[in-house]
Amino acid sequence: MKNQRIFYFDFLRIFAALAVVCLHTASSQYGLEGVYHYSACFWDGLVRWGVPIFVMISGTLFLEPSKAITINNICKKYIPRIIIIFCVWSLFYTSVKCCATKNFNFIFIIKHFVVGWYHQWFLFMIAVLYLITPLLRPITEKQDKNLLFYLIVLWFIVSSIVPFIRFIIPESDKAIEFILNTRLHFTFPMSFIGYFILGYYLHNYIEIKNKIILISVLFVSLSFTVAGEIVYSTPGKESFFLKSFSPFVIITAISIFLLLKNKYAQVQCINKKILKLSDLTLGVYMIHPFFLIIAKKLNLYNNIFLYLNDNYFFTIPIVFCVVAFCSFASVYVLSKIPILKKYCL
Numbered sequence: 001m002k003n004q005r006i007f008y009f010d011f012l013r014i015f016a017a018l019a020v021v022c023l024h025t026a027s028s029q030y031g032l033e034g035v036y037h038y039s040a041c042f043w044d045g046l047v048r049w050g051v052p053i054f055v056m057i058s059g060t061l062f063l064e065p066s067k068a069i070t071i072n073n074i075c076k077k078y079i080p081r082i083i084i085i086f087c088v089w090s091l092f093y094t095s096v097k098c099c100a101t102k103n104f105n106f107i108f109i110i111k112h113f114v115v116g117w118y119h120q121w122f123l124f125m126i127a128v129l130y131l132i133t134p135l136l137r138p139i140t141e142k143q144d145k146n147l148l149f150y151l152i153v154l155w156f157i158v159s160s161i162v163p164f165i166r167f168i169i170p171e172s173d174k175a176i177e178f179i180l181n182t183r184l185h186f187t188f189p190m191s192f193i194g195y196f197i198l199g200y201y202l203h204n205y206i207e208i209k210n211k212i213i214l215i216s217v218l219f220v221s222l223s224f225t226v227a228g229e230i231v232y233s234t235p236g237k238e239s240f241f242l243k244s245f246s247p248f249v250i251i252t253a254i255s256i257f258l259l260l261k262n263k264y265a266q267v268q269c270i271n272k273k274i275l276k277l278s279d280l281t282l283g284v285y286m287i288h289p290f291f292l293i294i295a296k297k298l299n300l301y302n303n304i305f306l307y308l309n310d311n312y313f314f315t316i317p318i319v320f321c322v323v324a325f326c327s328f329a330s331v332y333v334l335s336k337i338p339i340l341k342k343y344c345l
Contacts, residue, residue, distance in 0.1 A: 006203075008264035009057050010278035012257065016057075017281035018324055019050030021288045024119065025320040028292060029301065033235045036312050041233055043316045045226035048242050051122060052253040054285075055192050056199025058126060062133045063140040063200040071134050078130050081343070086116060086123045088344045089286045093117040096290065119289055129196050136193070140200055148201045155194030160245045167232075167240035192244070195253070202257050211262060218255035221248045276332075283331035283345035284324075291323045291330075 026044035029036060062069055094112045098104050116123070139147060165172060208214055225248040228241035240246055264270075295301065300322070305315045335341045 005275075006060075006265075007267045007270050008260045009060075010270065010274055011260050011264055012053050012057055013278045013281040014274070015256070015260070016050040016053040017284045019047035019053070020119075020285055021324045021327060022047045022317075022320045023050060024289060024292060025323055026316050027238070028296070029316065030233075030238065031236045037233075037235045038230055039313045039316060041229045042226055042313075043320075044238070044242060045229045046222060048225065048244065048246070048249045049253040049256055052192075052195050052244055052249065053257060054122070055126070055129070055195040056202070056253065056257055058129065059196030059199035060203040062130065063136055063197070065137070065141040065143070069133055069137060074130050074133060079127055082123050082127045082130070084343050085282075085286070086120060090114075090116045090120060093120075093289070096293065100293075117289055119285065122285070125192055129192060132193060132196075136197065139197075145201075145205050148197060148205070152194060152198055152201060155197070156247075156250065159191060159194055160247050160250055163243075163245060164240060164247055195244075198254070199257070202254065203261065206258065207262075208258050209262060211259065214255050214259050214262070218252060218259070221251040221255060224248045225252065277328065280328055280331045280335060280345070283334060284327045286344075287331055287334075288323055288327040291326045295319055295323060 023044055026040045026047075029040040030044075032040065061067065090113050093116070094109055097112050098109060139151070225241050225246065228246075228248070229239055232239035232241060241248065243249065300319055301315055304318050305312055308314055308318075331345060335345055
């Protein structure tokens with residue numbers, strides 16, 4: 001990979017950011033029952049590939065042998081930036097929480113600041129992947145396609161297939177647990193490391209030119225995700241079908257990654273507005289829960305629901321559009337402030 005911008009990543013970032021906003025817009029309605037719950041399942045099930053796509057992009061860039069990624073610059077450049085982003089946004093959301101609850105107790109403040117808001121888990125996870133990167137780069141530097149594939153297969157089996165079997169067949173849980181932990185000692189959950197490696201592998205080694213195949217696979221995987229969630233979830237609790245390591249979420253993420261790769265990999269330049277939107281995606285990820293808080297405060301879900309004559313199915317996508325627009329617009333304004341653009345977005 002040359003040291004130049006990969007334009008299909010810009011489209012992937014934008015779509016992934018929108019997916020995450022839609023995910024949280026829908027999942028915030030999981031406490032409801034009946035048709036409201038099924039509507040949330042549908043929209044949530046369509047977009048669970050957002051975070052995996054972000055991780056796959058990072059893996060492609062950080063595992064590229066030609067890019068100078070060392071322990072030194074990871075510890076001095078990338079990790080400090082993540083810490084700063086976390087602290088700034090955690091301070092923001094802690095302030096929002098304190099004002100909303102009128103609780104300014106010191107212990108309360110410290111607890112929420114250290115833990116962060118619910119979506120900030122991503123920063124902890126990506127920081128760990130950055131720290132592990134020097135251990136993974138020797139594998140990609142060998143350019144051993146078979147070894148990478150072997151790692152991906154292991155990850156898929158341990159992190160996806162086995163948990164999926166345990167979910168679908170609860171009776172098998174104790175037996176599988178016994179075999180894996182007591183007999184095989186196969187306790188090696190690679191979690192998001194698998195997506196990290198998968199992104200690099202797909203970018204460098206996989207070419208599927210037939211878009212009909214990719215679109216068909218995408219449709220089937222999304223259908224299983226949505227249908228499985230509707231059948232197995234309960235109000236207030238999502239099922240394994242929506243987990244990042246569900247086989248169908250993994251297949252969906254692969255399909256979307258390859259579709260965008262096929263369409264835009266050979267593009268030499270793209271509209272500057274697309275590049276700008278792509279540059280705003282981290283900020284959008286960090287700020288969108290704030291607008292979801294406002295949406296709830298303004299009772300936006302119910303107001304739109306009533307405006308649509310009790311048609312709840314379209315309530316979530318409309319709220320999503322409002323939140324996404326406000327998120328991109330506000331981050332665009334914030335990006336005009338140099339210090340915020342450099343350290344927070």
